[in-house]
Amino acid sequence: MKPRMRAVWRGVLALACLATPVAARADEGGTPAGGKGDFEGLTPETAKQLYRMYSEWRHGRTGPVAAPDIFGHGSVLNVGKVVEKVTNFGFNGNPFTTTSSDPSGQWPGQSGVEYLFAQTIAVGGVNPQVSEGDPVSRRRVSSGIEWRPPTLAPEDHIYPAYEGIVNGKRFFNDDGDKNPAEPLDYLQDKVDEDFLDGRDNDGDGAVDEDYGAVGQQMFSLVMRDDTPEAIRFTQAEPHVPVGLEIQERAWAYSLTALENFNVFEYHITNVSGHEVDSLFVGFPIDMDCGPVIVSNYYSDDLDVPQFPSGQFWFKLPDVSDAQEPRLQKIHDPDIRNPAPGKALCTQIGIRVNGYSIADDNSDDGKTPGMPSFLLFDHTIDPLGVNGPPRVGFRAFRSYAGGTTFSQGGPPRIDQQRFEFMSSNENIDPETGFINAPGGDQKGDYAAWSAVGPWLHVQPNASITVTVGYAVQRGTYAQAVQYPADYAALKADSSTDYQSKQTTLFSKYPAVKNAFDAQLAFEGVWEARRAGLPSTDWHGRETGIRGAHGSAPNYELQDCRDRDDFDGRFRPVQSDQYTWFDFDCDYCTGVWSYAVGNPQPADRKYLGGFFHKTWNASAPPPSPVLNSSTGYNFTDNPTRLVAAAGDNRITLAWDNTSQISADPGEIRGVKSIFDFRGYKVYKVAGWTRPVGSPGPAEDEWSLVAEFACFDYRDSLGRRIESNQVRMDGSTPVYPKVWIPQKQESLAVELHRGDLWDRQSGHVLRPDSAIGCVRSAGDPCDVGACEAKCGRSLFSPYLEERPFHYPVGFYRFEDNEVRNGFLYFYSVTAYDSSFDGETEGRKSAVEAEGVTPQAATKAGQAVWVVPNPYKGRQRIADRPSTWDLTPNATDPTGTHIDFMGLPPGRWTIRIYTVAGDLVQEIRSTDAVNQSLRGPVTTPGGVLPGFNRQQDTANDGQASWNLISRNGQDIVSGVYLFVVDSSAGLQRGRFVVIR
Numbered sequence: 001m002k003p004r005m006r007a008v009w010r011g012v013l014a015l016a017c018l019a020t021p022v023a024a025r026a027d028e029g030g031t032p033a034g035g036k037g038d039f040e041g042l043t044p045e046t047a048k049q050l051y052r053m054y055s056e057w058r059h060g061r062t063g064p065v066a067a068p069d070i071f072g073h074g075s076v077l078n079v080g081k082v083v084e085k086v087t088n089f090g091f092n093g094n095p096f097t098t099t100s101s102d103p104s105g106q107w108p109g110q111s112g113v114e115y116l117f118a119q120t121i122a123v124g125g126v127n128p129q130v131s132e133g134d135p136v137s138r139r140r141v142s143s144g145i146e147w148r149p150p151t152l153a154p155e156d157h158i159y160p161a162y163e164g165i166v167n168g169k170r171f172f173n174d175d176g177d178k179n180p181a182e183p184l185d186y187l188q189d190k191v192d193e194d195f196l197d198g199r200d201n202d203g204d205g206a207v208d209e210d211y212g213a214v215g216q217q218m219f220s221l222v223m224r225d226d227t228p229e230a231i232r233f234t235q236a237e238p239h240v241p242v243g244l245e246i247q248e249r250a251w252a253y254s255l256t257a258l259e260n261f262n263v264f265e266y267h268i269t270n271v272s273g274h275e276v277d278s279l280f281v282g283f284p285i286d287m288d289c290g291p292v293i294v295s296n297y298y299s300d301d302l303d304v305p306q307f308p309s310g311q312f313w314f315k316l317p318d319v320s321d322a323q324e325p326r327l328q329k330i331h332d333p334d335i336r337n338p339a340p341g342k343a344l345c346t347q348i349g350i351r352v353n354g355y356s357i358a359d360d361n362s363d364d365g366k367t368p369g370m371p372s373f374l375l376f377d378h379t380i381d382p383l384g385v386n387g388p389p390r391v392g393f394r395a396f397r398s399y400a401g402g403t404t405f406s407q408g409g410p411p412r413i414d415q416q417r418f419e420f421m422s423s424n425e426n427i428d429p430e431t432g433f434i435n436a437p438g439g440d441q442k443g444d445y446a447a448w449s450a451v452g453p454w455l456h457v458q459p460n461a462s463i464t465v466t467v468g469y470a471v472q473r474g475t476y477a478q479a480v481q482y483p484a485d486y487a488a489l490k491a492d493s494s495t496d497y498q499s500k501q502t503t504l505f506s507k508y509p510a511v512k513n514a515f516d517a518q519l520a521f522e523g524v525w526e527a528r529r530a531g532l533p534s535t536d537w538h539g540r541e542t543g544i545r546g547a548h549g550s551a552p553n554y555e556l557q558d559c560r561d562r563d564d565f566d567g568r569f570r571p572v573q574s575d576q577y578t579w580f581d582f583d584c585d586y587c588t589g590v591w592s593y594a595v596g597n598p599q600p601a602d603r604k605y606l607g608g609f610f611h612k613t614w615n616a617s618a619p620p621p622s623p624v625l626n627s628s629t630g631y632n633f634t635d636n637p638t639r640l641v642a643a644a645g646d647n648r649i650t651l652a653w654d655n656t657s658q659i660s661a662d663p664g665e666i667r668g669v670k671s672i673f674d675f676r677g678y679k680v681y682k683v684a685g686w687t688r689p690v691g692s693p694g695p696a697e698d699e700w701s702l703v704a705e706f707a708c709f710d711y712r713d714s715l716g717r718r719i720e721s722n723q724v725r726m727d728g729s730t731p732v733y734p735k736v737w738i739p740q741k742q743e744s745l746a747v748e749l750h751r752g753d754l755w756d757r758q759s760g761h762v763l764r765p766d767s768a769i770g771c772v773r774s775a776g777d778p779c780d781v782g783a784c785e786a787k788c789g790r791s792l793f794s795p796y797l798e799e800r801p802f803h804y805p806v807g808f809y810r811f812e813d814n815e816v817r818n819g820f821l822y823f824y825s826v827t828a829y830d831s832s833f834d835g836e837t838e839g840r841k842s843a844v845e846a847e848g849v850t851p852q853a854a855t856k857a858g859q860a861v862w863v864v865p866n867p868y869k870g871r872q873r874i875a876d877r878p879s880t881w882d883l884t885p886n887a888t889d890p891t892g893t894h895i896d897f898m899g900l901p902p903g904r905w906t907i908r909i910y911t912v913a914g915d916l917v918q919e920i921r922s923t924d925a926v927n928q929s930l931r932g933p934v935t936t937p938g939g940v941l942p943g944f945n946r947q948q949d950t951a952n953d954g955q956a957s958w959n960l961i962s963r964n965g966q967d968i969v970s971g972v973y974l975f976v977v978d979s980s981a982g983l984q985r986g987r988f989v990v991i992r
Contacts, residue, residue: 080252082106084106085103090147107369110844113691123143123242126278139418140418157221158219162621163213167210170612172191175210177190190210195247226271255837258517263467269460278422285447306482310351312515314522328343328586328587353434355372355373356372368473370510377466378463386455393449400439522613539588541580621839629943630934638936640805647817655808657828681827682813682824683822683843709722733746733748766810867989879895897958898955900979901980901984910974912972926947931944
């Protein structure tokens, strides 16, 4: 394309983006699709449809409707170092840059360096009810924005959670219900049956009472391809749904070893009402590398398709079976020629499937990472009859912008999508790993990968696919050496394989990161019974049972290569599992005599273990803070504590961190409540660097560290206070050296108090706040401290703490100035065998808080700054609260009216000639572009704050934009404040 034509095209896109939620980028071929010609679903037509739907919702033309989570501040995984946006519109990442300042996939933290444009999911299948003569309707693929929320109802939005949350304990019967169709005692419990989606999925009359939450931060959502909105959507061709529903969970970890990747689990169900044949799942992804501040930062990337795939080994510690059941030390007479104490499994295989993109030169150190797409798991059929026998890619292709499908580019219509996903393109038939060479020309690379097929998916049957998006240190120059280094490792037959594998990991941190992520997926094997079927012999990984009430009608053969049972045939029975070792691997099914001291007759049932994937200990989740986007808005009826005050910020939080059990297993100790305290962090002077959605990691300062007084004596009884003795009738408390005051002072502490050792500051819980009663809670609201008969996982706790709302703890910061933006993060920390673990500090712009001058009855209103001097460089402006402009805030600046009277008011601004420039009302929104609607128990409410946020708020902000949407020019301006107190007049000066 000629430069002039390219400029014209970009001008057209720029005009379109004024009324669309998608930022388009033109590639060298000039074909717009997501701005790059290759990433489907983000064409100008898509943008227009989305904007039209959003506008109708904004203006109330469609009734109550859930806002698409692509506008303003949405759901962002930010507890780890990979900060990534999650939507319920088929995309993860943020290609919607004109409507949201959320990061797409930044690392480390909110650094302003992007590694992702967008990732999505495509699912295709064959409708056997349509004849071969109609290939258009017979083979269909639902991709990208053809996935929509199930309805437009408010409950069909994205739900946040974390592992350890009430009702969300994984692989656990939270609500105590039973399945009457299960006749066997150890299979009666219903476990994790109610997916977190705001609906009663199991028909018991309760909503979200028993679901599985995972990670230190999780988002849960549902999408379908057959909604009216999806069917009306048209890309290159009309959308014909396959008839599928996706339950998606996206999560992240804050642990140091697991903080550099995010996980996405897709549970895909056939809701078409008929069988779907040859189901494939594809993953289009566009990984970009570079600082957002650099134009076209994505145009100098190179793909590395074989990095970081490989087969590795994890050596199990040589300990007892009780400490590491995966060893399965031989002590069974049914295994011939046993060697006493010898383990069946001394190491387990860790298979890493993935591919990467890298910047050509790391942007001279500004782009230190490499992004990778990882495949962790999918439903398998060890026999290979109805599904893949092992986890791996089916097809893969990577391509630069502008490449056509026939030349190896992206599929753009369903016929091409299905053709690609059903191929074996660029997959080694022996290893199952990607064998495609990398490109030799720099460009804007994207990729498609696929898994499957599942040949016959019956109505209401499901398959699950789990993938990851990871970023870790690495360079292109290094990554291209990896295939040779990996081949040398596999060819090495020496006894020090583990040390050489460690050396490889040291050279390639991204490979080690992918290995750690896959190892986290492998999890642990636990001795469980209720509701969770467990293996019945060594190595048997596949449990099969017949339909309820049916007689055994067929037999299957076990592994033929064993010397214990010689591959015998065993019947498949109804209502109970028969386990098989189809993959002939002792290490994929764990069994031990040590479980439950079984009798010989039933030892193969009582000795089985349950495979708990994604097992990780964790710091307590951060508490809910009153600056969060789901809490601190003017119309919030449950808001007890507003953050902004007159030259002060009052932080308030709940006790979520204290009532969340550690979900992982730490050296045999399971699900312990080991909360220790809170840390309060603050950011001041943030200027919103280009591409940054919030403060970076190095901008946070520790304000206070509060330890919780909650101890027990040698008999396990709670210690109610730190009282040391009585002096007559007066209690005496110990004196403690307070560094900030340079003296020893008496510190009085009672159970539940928080205290800062440096300042001596004590925070006491607000005893006047009632607890929050959760679904199924047997206690009355007023009996929060009473025992409720709940069993706990720690023998040292007598009762489970109850949940108290935001405001239970409060901390006031007086070192702030009115009108300036501040960020706060309250993290929780706990004890560990290695010292201490702490949650991650983070915030986005929508969570910033600004102190507001108090109302001033009878005093003249004034303007700050006056005069306003809008110099070109932000650093040169006297109004040091100015921010770098972005899509949601085109000026980045404001002047503030202070000393406003109580009650409602209207400010009118005029030129000296008397022309009305702008009107500002006390009820106007101030951060609507950052905060979308919020779903509360009382319904959907606007999530923004208003100019008059509280009754004592006497400050209003103006962004220097006229009522006609234009920047005002230099000059003298007059203002009139109209309120119940009468009229007040004033003037201010703008110099530009």
